[in-house]
Amino acid sequence: MGRPRRPLVAVLAFSMAAAACSGGAGPDTTASTASTTASTTATTTTPTATPTQAAAPHSAAPNGLGDPYFPGLGNTGYDVEHYLIDLTVEPALNRIEGTTTIEAVATADYDSFTLDFAGLDIADITIDGAAVDYRREGPQESELRVEAPLVTGESFSVAVAYSGIPDPTEPGALGFPTGWLTNREGTFVASEPAGAHTWFPCNDHPSDKAAFTFRITVPAGMTGVANGTLVDTAATAAGAATFVWEMPDPMATYLATVVVAPLERIEHPPMGDVVLRDYLPPSMDVPESFTLTGDMIDFFDDLFGPYPFDEYGHVVVSGFPAALETQTMTVFGEEWFDSPFTEFVVAHELAHQWFGDAVSPSTWRDVWLNEGFATYAELLWVEHLYGAAAMQAEAATRYADLAGTPHAITGDPQPEALFGMSVYQRGGLTLHALRAAAGDEAFFEILRTWMERYGSGAASTAEFIALAEEVSGADLDDLFQAWLYSSQLPPLPSP
Numbered sequence: 001m002g003r004p005r006r007p008l009v010a011v012l013a014f015s016m017a018a019a020a021c022s023g024g025a026g027p028d029t030t031a032s033t034a035s036t037t038a039s040t041t042a043t044t045t046t047p048t049a050t051p052t053q054a055a056a057p058h059s060a061a062p063n064g065l066g067d068p069y070f071p072g073l074g075n076t077g078y079d080v081e082h083y084l085i086d087l088t089v090e091p092a093l094n095r096i097e098g099t100t101t102i103e104a105v106a107t108a109d110y111d112s113f114t115l116d117f118a119g120l121d122i123a124d125i126t127i128d129g130a131a132v133d134y135r136r137e138g139p140q141e142s143e144l145r146v147e148a149p150l151v152t153g154e155s156f157s158v159a160v161a162y163s164g165i166p167d168p169t170e171p172g173a174l175g176f177p178t179g180w181l182t183n184r185e186g187t188f189v190a191s192e193p194a195g196a197h198t199w200f201p202c203n204d205h206p207s208d209k210a211a212f213t214f215r216i217t218v219p220a221g222m223t224g225v226a227n228g229t230l231v232d233t234a235a236t237a238a239g240a241a242t243f244v245w246e247m248p249d250p251m252a253t254y255l256a257t258v259v260v261a262p263l264e265r266i267e268h269p270p271m272g273d274v275v276l277r278d279y280l281p282p283s284m285d286v287p288e289s290f291t292l293t294g295d296m297i298d299f300f301d302d303l304f305g306p307y308p309f310d311e312y313g314h315v316v317v318s319g320f321p322a323a324l325e326t327q328t329m330t331v332f333g334e335e336w337f338d339s340p341f342t343e344f345v346v347a348h349e350l351a352h353q354w355f356g357d358a359v360s361p362s363t364w365r366d367v368w369l370n371e372g373f374a375t376y377a378e379l380l381w382v383e384h385l386y387g388a389a390a391m392q393a394e395a396a397t398r399y400a401d402l403a404g405t406p407h408a409i410t411g412d413p414q415p416e417a418l419f420g421m422s423v424y425q426r427g428g429l430t431l432h433a434l435r436a437a438a439g440d441e442a443f444f445e446i447l448r449t450w451m452e453r454y455g456s457g458a459a460s461t462a463e464f465i466a467l468a469e470e471v472s473g474a475d476l477d478d479l480f481q482a483w484l485y486s487s488q489l490p491p492l493p494s495p
C-alpha cells in the first residue's frame with residue numbers, strides 16, 4: 001500500500017481494539033448476543049456430585065491469583081503443563097461437546113483446588129482416570145472446585161467432560177463479548193482478556209502458560225482451525241473430520257482459539273524456517289497485506305530476535321470488529337479489509353507474537369507491554385518503509401491525539417481502559433522515548449534481551465524497567481515515571 005496518510009495510521013492501533021467496536025452493531029454482533037441468550041439455560045445445570053467429607057490436613061486452594069484487575073482469574077496450587085482440548089463442534093446449533101484434559105504439577109499441598117470454568121454442562125470429572133466430586137462456586141459460578149488433594153511436586157491429569165452452548169463474557173473494555181462466538185459462517189474464539197474459561201476449563205491467567213493440543217471435530221464442509229501446527233486431519237462419520245493441532249510452545253489461555261467455518265488453507269513461501277499459512281473464506285482472494293507477512297517477519301527478526309514460533313498466519317472471520325493475536329494464528333476480522341489500515345493491523349498482530357504471546361504480561365495491569373510494543377512496531381514498519389522522518393511525523397500525530405484527549409495512566413489503566421489509547425499510543429511513545437534516551441543500539445538490545453530472558457513466560461513492567469536500566473546502564477526512573485505513571489504527557493521524544 002502507499003504511504004499512510006497522516007490521520008490514518010494515527011488512529012490505527014487504538015481503532016484496532018476499541019474504535020472498531022463502534023462498528024459492532026452489525027448482524028454478527030446480534031448473533032453473538034443471541035448465542036448468549038440461548039445459552040443461558042446451559043448455566044443452570046446443577047452438578048450431581050457432592051463434596052467429599054474427608055478430614056482436612058490442608059486447606060482448600062483459594063480461588064484467583066490476585067490479579068489487580070481480575071482477582072478471580074487463575075487458581076493457586078498448581079502449574080499447568082498441557083491442555084488437550086478435544087471438542088466436537090456443531091456450528092449450526094453453536095453447540096460443543098467433548099473433554100478438556102489438563103496435565104499439571106502441584107505447587108502446594110491442598111485438599112481441593114479450582115479450575116476456572118463457567119457455564120456448560122459437566123458430565124464428569126476424573127483425576128488420573130478416577131471419578132472425583134466437584135462443585136461450582138464463586139461469582140457467576142465461574143470457579144469449578146475439584147475435590148481432590150494436591151501434593152507439592154506431584155503431577156496429575158484432570159479431565160473434564162462437558163457439553164452445551166458456550167456463554168461468552170459480557171462486553172468489557174473491548175465493547176463486545178469474548179470467548180466462544182458465532183458469526184455467519186460458523187464459530188470462532190476471541191478470549192482476551194477473560195473469555196477462555198467460558199469454553200474450556202483452565203487456569204485462566206497469562207502467568208500460567210502451557211502447551212496445547214486441539215482435536216476439533218467438525219461437520220462436512222467445515223474446517224477446524226486452531227493454534228500451532230496442523231498435524232492430522234482424519235475423516236470421521238458422515239463426512240465429518242477431526243483436525244488435530246499442536247501448539248508445543250507455552251501459550252496463555254486467552255490466546256487459544258478455535259475457528260470452525262468453511263475455510264481454505266493458503267500456503268505462502270516460508271520465511272526461513274517459519275511456515276506461513278492463512279485460512280480464508282473460499283471465495284476470498286489472498287489480501288495483498290497478508291503477502292507481506294514474510295517480509296515483516298524478516299524485518300522484526302532483526303530488531304526483536306528470532307520469530308518465536310514455528311508457524312504464522314491469519315484466519316479471517318466475519319462478525320469480529322477487531323483482530324486478535326491468537327498465538328501463531330491471528331484471528332482477523334474481515335472488516336479490516338474495508339479500511340486503509342490493514343497492513344498496519346497485520347504488522348501489529350505479528351509483533352504481538354513476540355510481545356504478548358512469547359512474553360506475556362504478568363498481570364493485566366501490565367497490558368501496555370503487549371499493546372505499547374505492538375503499536376510501536378507499526379511505527380517501526382513505517383520507518384522501514386518510508387524513513388525516519390516519516391516515522392517521527394507519525395509519532396507526532398499520535399502524540400497530538402494523546403495531548404488532545406484525556407486518557408488513563410498507561411502503567412495502571414484500570415480494567416475499563418485496558419484497551420484504550422493510553423495503553424496503545426502512550427505505551428508506544430514510551431518506547432519511542434526510551435529509544436531516544438538509550439540510543440538505537442541499546443534500545444534494540446533491550447528488546448532482544450527481553451525476548452531472550454522472558455520469551456516463553458510472563459514478565460512485569462518492573463522487570464522491563466529493570467532490564468532497560470541493566471542493558472542501557474542508564475537511570476531511567478524519571479523517564480518511566482513520567483510516561484507510565486504521570487497524568488501529565490511528557491514532551492514528544494525525538495531520537
Ligand SMILES: [Zn+2]
Nearest residue numbers: 348352371374
Ligand atoms: Zn494489539
